Amino acid sequence: MQTAVFRSYGSPDVLKIETLEKPTPGDDEVLVKVRASSVNPVEWYTISGLFVARIGNGLISPKETRLGVDYAGVVEAVGRDVTQFKPGDEVFGARSGALAEYVCVRDFIFPKPASVTFEQAGGVAVAAITALQGLRDHGRLQAGQKVLINGASGGVGTFAVQIARALGAEVVGVCSPQNVELIRSLGADRVIDYTREDYTRDGRRYDLILDIAGSRPWRENKRILNPQGTYVIVGAPKSNPWIGPLEFIIKTRLAAWGASQKVIFFIANFKAEDFLVLTDLFESGQVKPVVDRVYSLSEISEAMRYLGTGHARGKIIVTMK
Numbered sequence: 112m113q114t115a116v117f118r119s120y121g122s123p124d125v126l127k128i129e130t131l132e133k134p135t136p137g138d139d140e141v142l143v144k145v146r147a148s149s150v151n152p153v154e155w156y157t158i159s160g161l162f163v164a165r166i167g168n169g170l171i172s173p174k175e176t177r178l179g180v181d182y183a184g185v186v187e188a189v190g191r192d193v194t195q196f197k198p199g200d201e202v203f204g205a206r207s208g209a210l211a212e213y214v215c216v217r218d219f220i221f222p223k224p225a226s227v228t229f230e231q232a233g234g235v236a237v238a239a240i241t242a243l244q245g246l247r248d249h250g251r252l253q254a255g256q257k258v259l260i261n262g263a264s265g266g267v268g269t270f271a272v273q274i275a276r277a278l279g280a281e282v283v284g285v286c287s288p289q290n291v292e293l294i295r296s297l298g299a300d301r302v303i304d305y306t307r308e309d310y311t312r313d314g315r316r317y318d319l320i321l322d323i324a325g326s327r328p329w330r331e332n333k334r335i336l337n338p339q340g341t342y343v344i345v346g347a348p349k350s351n352p353w354i355g356p357l358e359f360i361i362k363t364r365l366a367a368w369g370a371s372q373k374v375i376f377f378i379a380n381f382k383a384e385d386f387l388v389l390t391d392l393f394e395s396g397q398v399k400p401v402v403d404r405v406y407s408l409s410e411i412s413e414a415m416r417y418l419g420t421g422h423a424r425g426k427i428i429v430t431m432k
């Protein structure tokens with residue numbers, strides 16, 4: 112089967128397509144023919160060989176050479192203990208190595224809602240689960256509260272704007288000028304174009320800031336947070352070649368020492384019940400995945416290069432055709 116592989120660290124050019132053996136499902140596994148997957152910043156950090164990523168995956172060359180997490184596809188075969196799925200079922204979920212024609216899945220596999228296409232479902236897992244957990248679990252966002260989403264137009268942000276609306280919050284999104292209409296169309300009550308307006312200086316205050324971009328220091332974010340508000344860091348600039356976004360996270364945690372507001376950084380973790388929450392949101396029409404560009408697997412380097420610009424407009428999808 113065709114699989115995206117990187118055998119050394121470096122630019123997106125290190126990504127190659129190799130023919131690897133098609134996996135065979137174990138007794139409790141489902142073999143899925145992948146129709147669509149996506150690229151996430153975590154893969155960009157992994158292939159670029161950021162020092163902290165090398166600690167877990169080999170200092171000189173990568174031990175785990177496959178990429179991808181999100182997938183959507185069709186069940187091709189099931190192990191003998193699997194009762195929930197059968198060949199032909201349309202599914203989506205999360206599995207490492209998903210940038211490939213096939214994956215064997217045990218845990219994170221769910222019926223694909225009819226309301227989303229394979230391309231839409233193939234970009235859900237990392238970004239939408241992150242948005243949901245950031246707002247609901249770490250930000251404890253309640254109906255009627257005010258949330259500012261900085262970095263509203265990317266993979267995580269486009270889900271976050273819609274999920275925050277579905278939770279009943281008043282949503283302000285921050286993005287570049289070309290994405291203002293998109294964010295408004297996703298339900299934001301107000302959209303701030305960061306090239307024209309400084310979101311930390313317009314006098315508004317928030318119960319929660321979901322910071323996906325990490326473009327402003329804590330002292331500026333602090334002044335627009337209510338005294339009991341929460342600042343949730345999702346992502347930050349890639350600028351530090353050794354520790355990447357950790358530089359921003361560490362600086363923020365130190366600067367916020369003793370503040371009345373809560374400062375939280377989290378790494379999303381997959382839970383089956385959260386995929387079911389997302390399924391309900393898709394089926395009810397409250398959330399619709401936003402697809403930016405669609406690449407084929409053979410164009411994986413281009414997809415990763417585009418992701419590296421840091422200006423995706425929704426999800427960047429990779430199809431296995």
Ligand SMILES: NC(=O)c1ccc[n+]([C@@H]2O[C@H](COP(=O)([O-])OP(=O)(O)OC[C@H]3O[C@@H](n4cnc5c(N)ncnc54)[C@H](OP(=O)(O)O)[C@@H]3O)[C@@H](O)[C@H]2O)c1
Nearest residue numbers: 152262264265266267286287324326346347378379422423
């Ligand atoms: N903590 C976790 O578990 C977790 C999980 C997933 C992702 N992340 C992190 O979250 C970040 C975003 O991920 P993603 O998948 O959403 O990335 P993405 O799809 O590449 O989106 C990046 C977004 O950042 C926006 N942006 C760039 N500069 C900005 C600025 N100065 N102000 C406001 N927005 C700006 C861009 O919007 P414009 O083009 O409009 O500028 C773009 O939409 C990454 O750092 C990633 O590593 C963390």
